Amino acid sequence: MADELLQSRGVKPTPQRVVITQFLLDSHDHPTADEVLEGVKDSLPVSLSRATVYNTLNTLVEAGVVKAVSLEPGRTRYDANTIEHHHFVDTKTGKIIDIPWEKVSQLCQTLGPEYKIQDYQITFFGELAEPTP
Numbered sequence: 001m002a003d004e005l006l007q008s009r010g011v012k013p014t015p016q017r018v019v020i021t022q023f024l025l026d027s028h029d030h031p032t033a034d035e036v037l038e039g040v041k042d043s044l045p046v047s048l049s050r051a052t053v054y055n056t057l058n059t060l061v062e063a064g065v066v067k068a069v070s071l072e073p074g075r076t077r078y079d080a081n082t083i084e085h086h087h088f089v090d091t092k093t094g095k096i097i098d099i100p101w102e103k104v105s106q107l108c109q110t111l112g113p114e115y116k117i118q119d120y121q122i123t124f125f126g127e128l129a130e131p132t133p
């Protein structure tokens with residue numbers, strides 16, 4: 001699945017690109033580059049350097065295979081969900097949840113027609129409530 005995705009985006013599916021892409025497709029918690037490195041290091045016969053992971057992630061972002069998201073200052077996370085969406089960050093656990101784009105897009109209409117919005121991203125911060133039994 002990962003190699004087909006890479007080929008459809010015009011990226012040569014080298015072993016490290018396939019492994020990193022598959023890791024991101026399987027993880028829904030928006031990992032950082034270090035978390036990607038930690039997550040894939042046992043999946044390849046040769047060890048990956050941090051630089052290789054960073055370079056590979058940059059290649060994947062440029063090709064539109066994954067998205068880079070910054071939800072906290074100075075920290076980039078990677079998301080295989082490339083459909084426009086927003087995020088909810090649980091400030092207690094750090095869990096990040098995707099929120100569909102359409103649910104929030106009506107907010108933009110409050111700005112009025114003189115604003116032509118080209119892009120936006122909203123991050124909600126809060127805590128997940130305990131499930132009621």
Ligand SMILES: [Zn+2]
Pocket residue numbers: 030079081085086087097098
């Ligand atoms: Zn996301």
